[in-house]
Amino acid sequence: MSVAKYLKPTESELEILQVLWEKQNASVRDVHEELAKVKDVGYTTTLKLMQIMFEKGLVKRDASFKTHIYEASVSKKKAQKHLLKKMINTLFSGSSTELVIQALGNHKTSPEELNEIQQFLDNLKKR
Amino acid sequence: MSVAKYLKPTESELEILQVLWEKQNASVRDVHEELAKVKDVGYTTTLKLMQIMFEKGLVKRDASFKTHIYEASVSKKKAQKHLLKKMINTLFSGSSTELVIQALGNHKTSPEELNEIQQFLDNLKKR
DNA sequence: CCCAAATTACGATAAATTTCGTAATAAAAA
DNA sequence: TTTTTATTACGAAATTTATCGTAATTTGGG
Numbered sequence: 001m002s003v004a005k006y007l008k009p010t011e012s013e014l015e016i017l018q019v020l021w022e023k024q025n026a027s028v029r030d031v032h033e034e035l036a037k038v039k040d041v042g043y044t045t046t047l048k049l050m051q052i053m054f055e056k057g058l059v060k061r062d063a064s065f066k067t068h069i070y071e072a073s074v075s076k077k078k079a080q081k082h083l084l085k086k087m088i089n090t091l092f093s094g095s096s097t098e099l100v101i102q103a104l105g106n107h108k109t110s111p112e113e114l115n116e117i118q119q120f121l122d123n124l125k126k127r
Numbered sequence: 128m129s130v131a132k133y134l135k136p137t138e139s140e141l142e143i144l145q146v147l148w149e150k151q152n153a154s155v156r157d158v159h160e161e162l163a164k165v166k167d168v169g170y171t172t173t174l175k176l177m178q179i180m181f182e183k184g185l186v187k188r189d190a191s192f193k194t195h196i197y198e199a200s201v202s203k204k205k206a207q208k209h210l211l212k213k214m215i216n217t218l219f220s221g222s223s224t225e226l227v228i229q230a231l232g233n234h235k236t237s238p239e240e241l242n243e244i245q246q247f248l249d250n251l252k253k254r
Numbered sequence: 255c256c257c258a259a260a261t262t263a264c265g266a267t268a269a270a271t272t273t274c275g276t277a278a279t280a281a282a283a284a
Numbered sequence: 285t286t287t288t289t290a291t292t293a294c295g296a297a298a299t300t301t302a303t304c305g306t307a308a309t310t311t312g313g314g
Contacts, residue, residue, distance in 0.1 A: 011301090014218075015217075027261090029261085043261095044305075048263095048304080049303095080219065084226070084229060084230055091206065096231060097243060099230055100231060102204075102211060103227055105247075109223060116228075117228065121244060121245055121248075124241060168273080171273080174293090175273080178293080190292095193292080194292090
């Protein structure tokens with residue numbers, strides 16, 4: 001196996017993970033109501049997706065009560081790290097510098113944020 | 128329509144675009160041989176995918192000869208811009224700074240590259 | 255205890271993606 | 285010209301993802 005399945009969320013799965021990362025843990029209804037704000041989708045669709053995610057190991061759940069409580073089994077940071085790396089490799093010839101420059105160039109970044117990044121760079125160089 | 132289809136390449140389509148961006152233009156065989164280096168896949172599969180990409184408008188092709196010559200119809204830069212933006216929104220709460228720090232933190236970046244980025248930042252601040 | 259409301263389980267279907275075999279076509283070689 | 289070789293076209297099947305209706309289950313209220 002090249003990469004574990006839980007690091008390859010689909011679009012819909014990622015949307016659900018978003019909610020779980022934000023709320024820490026949530027029932028299907030909680031998640032569904034968040035999704036329903038921005039998406040026209042049925043409750044059982046969300047339920048089914050979350051059940052599948054459970055089978056894949058993408059989420060954990062506490063089933064001791066009628067209403068199961070779900071939680072992401074991958075941290076947001078880990079997912080970010082993995083997907084970012086993948087993007088750097090597939091779209092930026094493996095160069096994180098290229099990606100950084102692209103990211104800063106395309107989006108308007110405030111002076112405060114630029115300072116923050118510069119400070120971060122300075123710290124990196126010190127090591 | 129929310130987003131044009133050509134900005135939503137699938138995994139396999141992205142692999143093919145990689146090759147086309149690198150080679151500028153290429154026949155199905157050219158592309159296939161590149162893919163075959165890293166992937167076990169049949170020739171007609173690559174062909175079919177490229178035909179579908181043509182129908183979607185993801186690639187252009189010159190069919191005046193028997194062997195059609197393909198070319199990406201989206202620039203690498205444009206695809207980078209779009210997919211990066213999408214990732215920032217879905218995974219980094221819309222903050223490019225967050226993404227940048229994550230990207231630099233996770234990958235070992237050489238002092239030369241760090242300097243390059245700093246220079247880039249300085250130029251950004253001047254405007 | 256029984257019922258109503260909410261939830262999960264299940265299964266079927268649809269849609270999109272990926273795969274490849276076979277046939278048709280074109281070009282090059284003999 | 286005939287044969288061989290390479291390529292494209294076509295269509296079907298397999299796989300993955302997304303959708304939702306209906307049935308079964310659980311639980312809290314009356």
